[in-house]
Structures are given as C-alpha cells and as structure tokens.
Amino acid sequence: MNERRPGRDRVRQLLDAVLGEHENGTALEQIAATAYSSTFHFSRQVSSTAGESPAALRRRVLLERAAWELQRGQSVTDTAISAGYESVDGFSRAFAREFGCPPSVMPTRRERGHWLPSANGIHFHSPTVLYVDADQEQSAGDVVALMVRHDLEDTDAVLAAAETVSDEEYRRIRMPGRRVLAWSGDETSFADVLRHLALDKLPWLASIEGQDEPDFGGSDDAVSLRRRHTEVASRWLAMTRDVERRGAWGDRVIDALCDPPESFLLSQILAHVLTFSAHRRQLARWMLTSCGVDVSHLDPDPIMWHRRASGGNQ
Structure with a gap:
C-alpha cells in the first residue's frame, strides 16, 4: 500500500453529519446545516454517494445499533429511546419489519449478527469492545x-x-x-x-x-x-x-x-x-x-x- 493522500474527505463529512448526534432532533434541515449544506444539495449528495437517502441511512444504522444493544442485554424500552423512537410500539414495528423478528427475541439470535442489507457497505460497528461470543466454540478447523x-x-x-x-x-x-x-x-x-x-x-x-x-x-x-x-x-x-x-x-x-x-x-x-x-x-x-x-x-x-x-x- 503506497503513501496515502492527506486531507478530509467531503463524503465522509456528509456521512458523519447523517449519523452524528443532534441535540434537538434529527430533522433533515438540521443535519444539512451540520454539514454546511442546503437541504436539497445535502440530500442529493448523500443519496448519490451512499445509495440511500440521509433519513434511510440514519434509520438503518440506528436499527443496527439497536440490534447490537439488544443482543448485549439492553432493555427494549431503553433501546427504543436511544434509537430515537417516540414509542416502544413504533420501534418494535420498525425493528420487526427489518430484522424479521420482534426486538424481544433478538438476544437469543446473536448468531444472526446485527447488520442489515446495505448496498454501500456502511454499517454500525461496536464502538469500544471486542466481543467474542462465549457460545461460539473455538474450532481449530476454522x-x-x-x-x-x-x-x-x-x-x-x-x-x-x-x-x-x-x-x-x-x-x-x-x-x-x-x-x-x-x-x-x-x-x-x-x-x-x-x-x-x-x-x-x-x-x-x-x-x-x-x-x-x-x-x-x-x-x-x-x-x-x-x-x-x-x-x-x-x-x-x-x-x-x-x-x-x-x-x-x-x-x-x-x-x-x-x-x-x-x-x-x-x-x-x-x-x-x-x-x-x-x-x-x-x-x-x-x-x-x-x-x-x-x-x-x-x-x-x-x-x-x-x-x-x-x-x-x-
């Protein structure tokens, strides 16, 4: 691998703005402002680059984070709140639609992983910890x-x-x-x-x-x-x-x-x-x-x- 070019990637800035935390909600206007862009221009740039609208990208990645949190013991209520849903019912419907099961059973399906289908390869990753599932045998054959x-x-x-x-x-x-x-x-x-x-x-x-x-x-x-x-x-x-x-x-x-x-x-x-x-x-x-x-x-x-x-x- 040769020497790499310095500098900040504009596309990464846009993605950071989509996935970042926002104190007063996640309205598209606010996200676009974070990236110093108009709403129309921001949506077009993200959609053309990532193959998803800003809202769809953020919703999918937050649901992936929710699945990861549920698999590690967080309650459905706390997970729904951290994912930005106003009600547990709304979160449960959205989660079941994407993962094919209600959030309450996700802790028993860790082998399924927490990623959803994505055309752009952008996924939620565990932020701080290397997890080695205790129920996965250390097979010398693999x-x-x-x-x-x-x-x-x-x-x-x-x-x-x-x-x-x-x-x-x-x-x-x-x-x-x-x-x-x-x-x-x-x-x-x-x-x-x-x-x-x-x-x-x-x-x-x-x-x-x-x-x-x-x-x-x-x-x-x-x-x-x-x-x-x-x-x-x-x-x-x-x-x-x-x-x-x-x-x-x-x-x-x-x-x-x-x-x-x-x-x-x-x-x-x-x-x-x-x-x-x-x-x-x-x-x-x-x-x-x-x-x-x-x-x-x-x-x-x-x-x-x-x-x-x-x-x-x-």
Whole structure:
C-alpha cells in the first residue's frame, strides 16, 4: 500500500453529519446545516454517494445499533429511546419489519449478527469492545477465524505487557533506520513498533468499508494504543466474519486512498496483515525482554493459544 493522500474527505463529512448526534432532533434541515449544506444539495449528495437517502441511512444504522444493544442485554424500552423512537410500539414495528423478528427475541439470535442489507457497505460497528461470543466454540478447523482471533488477542497481550515499560525505555531508539515495510515509516523504537501493531489495520478497514483516511493522531503510549486497538479489533473481527460468511475472500477492493490507486484481493489483505502483525509481535517480545519484562507468559504459538482458549480440550 503506497503513501496515502492527506486531507478530509467531503463524503465522509456528509456521512458523519447523517449519523452524528443532534441535540434537538434529527430533522433533515438540521443535519444539512451540520454539514454546511442546503437541504436539497445535502440530500442529493448523500443519496448519490451512499445509495440511500440521509433519513434511510440514519434509520438503518440506528436499527443496527439497536440490534447490537439488544443482543448485549439492553432493555427494549431503553433501546427504543436511544434509537430515537417516540414509542416502544413504533420501534418494535420498525425493528420487526427489518430484522424479521420482534426486538424481544433478538438476544437469543446473536448468531444472526446485527447488520442489515446495505448496498454501500456502511454499517454500525461496536464502538469500544471486542466481543467474542462465549457460545461460539473455538474450532481449530476454522483456520481463518483461529488466525484472526489469535492475532487480535496476542496483540492485546503484548500491548498489556508494554504498559509496564518506562517512557524512557519505551521511546529509546533500538534499531536505527529500521523499516519493516519500505512505505510504512521508521520503526526504530518500541513505541514505533507498537503504534504500527495497534493501528495498521485502520487503512485496510477504511479501504474495505469505503471510508476516509483514518486518524492516526492521539497519544501513542501503550495504554492509549491498547485502548485504540480494542476499537480497531472489533471492526476487524466484524469485517472478517462478514467476508467469511459471504465467501468473499476473492472479492477485489480498489483502494482509491492509495496514490496511485491499487487493487487488492481481500484474501491478500488478510494474509498481508497477519504476516506483518506476527513479525511485529515478535519484535515487540524481543523489545520487552530488552526492557527487562518477563515474556514467558506470552507464548506466541497459536497452538498453545488455542488450547488455552478452548480449555485445553484440543
């Protein structure tokens, strides 16, 4: 993936305006004003770009969020209110029309997921947490799922261990001039390696989801990076599960954020991410050791990870 163009994507601004929170309701005029646009122009831009009117896009995504909240134990009444409905009955009718079941039974159907059909690939994602359903067996036969989940959980473990490292050791140059990839920038310190490890899935997610250039700003201490990785991980897990469910690993993404634009198979993207994530996790283990951190509990072997995850039964 080549160097990406800087700047804010106007389309993303419009989508943010549609999906954002509004204190005094969600009238189209107010949403358009948020995007500094006339109502007519705003509606036309969103509809032509996203294939849905602003109201339809917002309604669908809020219903997806409602399904996600219900699956995690929130009451139907509270969910209806947070989705912007004036009555539980109105919410229940809208929910049943889209999901084919009343909201009261959604908690028993977590395997169904929370996404609704969408022509534009815009969906609600869990905002803060990587959810691993307890009732889904860690099957060693599902190689893609095993490798994806091992990568995410091992990354979290490495980041957790790094929280104990002093700032001086964390930022000390250990490998002058070191670059894992020619276009990805220097990775000379522990901080550099962990920043790439925690955030390098973001550009790929942006390409697959058709989003704007991701924000790489913010604190780069281990605690902050671990928090951001948790957010990235939930989106990455949702994406890979969706691709696997659709059998779409042969689909191709035209990444217009690259300069020049490039074409990637989804299978190529996953293989790339897993390969260089594993490399960086091993670099991080070496750096932890050089900082005096005991890494004996951080076994990188996916076999051992899977045995622990499945209770030692496989």
